[in-house]
Amino acid sequence: MFRFLFSLFLLTYFAYAKGVVTVSIPPQAFFVEKIAKDTVDINVLIPPNSDEHSFELKPSVIKELEKSDIYFAIGFSFEESLLKRFKNTLKHLDIVKTQENINLLEQSHNGHKHSALDTHIWLDPILVKVQAQNITNALIKHYPQHKNFYENNLKVFHDELDSIDSDIKKKFQGIKNNKFIVYHPSWSYFAKRYELMQIPVQINNKEPKARDLQRLIDIAKGENIKVVFIQKGFSKEAAQTIAKECNARLEEIDHLSRDWKNELLKSADILAYSLKE
Numbered sequence: 356m357f358r359f360l361f362s363l364f365l366l367t368y369f370a371y372a373k374g375v376v377t378v379s380i381p382p383q384a385f386f387v388e389k390i391a392k393d394t395v396d397i398n399v400l401i402p403p404n405s406d407e408h409s410f411e412l413k414p415s416v417i418k419e420l421e422k423s424d425i426y427f428a429i430g431f432s433f434e435e436s437l438l439k440r441f442k443n444t445l446k447h448l449d450i451v452k453t454q455e456n457i458n459l460l461e462q463s464h465n466g467h468k469h470s471a472l473d474t475h476i477w478l479d480p481i482l483v484k485v486q487a488q489n490i491t492n493a494l495i496k497h498y499p500q501h502k503n504f505y506e507n508n509l510k511v512f513h514d515e516l517d518s519i520d521s522d523i524k525k526k527f528q529g530i531k532n533n534k535f536i537v538y539h540p541s542w543s544y545f546a547k548r549y550e551l552m553q554i555p556v557q558i559n560n561k562e563p564k565a566r567d568l569q570r571l572i573d574i575a576k577g578e579n580i581k582v583v584f585i586q587k588g589f590s591k592e593a594a595q596t597i598a599k600e601c602n603a604r605l606e607e608i609d610h611l612s613r614d615w616k617n618e619l620l621k622s623a624d625i626l627a628y629s630l631k632e
């Protein structure tokens with residue numbers, strides 16, 4: 356009897372025990388949730404409202420990372436150093452590169468290119484389709500009992516991403532200008548997809564020098580730029596200076612929101628409106 360009950364317990368345990376997965380940034384939690392729903396618990400490495408290129412990891416987040424079956428990486432340099440730092444406790448972690456099968460752009464500003472690759476692939480809904488496929492493959496490998504469920508969820512999410520893409524395209528119809536100034540250059544893939552041109556304030560993730568600031572002010576005046584975009588968790592001073600010099604206003608957008616869809620559509624609205632002024 357005891358053995359029977361014990362096997363029953365084990366069966367129930369394995370059928371209903373939730374896996375834990377870790378992602379680097381909040382938008383990835385949105386993507387994993389679309390596919391996995393409540394079959395996994397999702398641990399997010401970077402805290403809300405921070406700069407994804409420099410932030411402090413919370414000990415609780417590391418603990419959850421150690422419990423995780425999968426780590427959905429996206430291509431940040433912090434991922435490699437983190438995995439190296441904790442390599443002894445993370446032996447069983449499956450590291451999945453969600454950027455697989457995506458042609459990464461080189462980081463570029465002001466004409467010249469830098470060798471570092473641009474990691475901001477989560478702001479283009481068509482590229483998110485590829486990331487969602489990579490996420491689904493890994494989830495099926497680890498939790499094969501949910502294969503059909505995950506495949507159906509992927510199909511629904513792919514359709515949703517296509518309709519987000521066509522909504523955004525419509526928003527940009529009839530714009531007068533296609534250049535926009537944004538503090539941190541996280542919008543390169545989005546800009547490429549919708550035929551816009553991102554002009555970043557930051558150079559190599561650093562504050563601009565006086566000379567760069569003057570160049571940006573000249574561009575903003577010449578291009579009749581009405582809005583300078585700032586981001587949560589990033590410095591506002593340089594953007595404020597530019598906006599003041601050219602009589603533009605500041606708009607805050609959040610490229611790292613876990614409420615990915617609403618936030619992306621909202622940012623597209625603000626951006627499209629500013630390009631029609």
Ligand SMILES: [Zn+2]
Pocket residue numbers: 407408475539540541
């Ligand atoms: Zn970034």
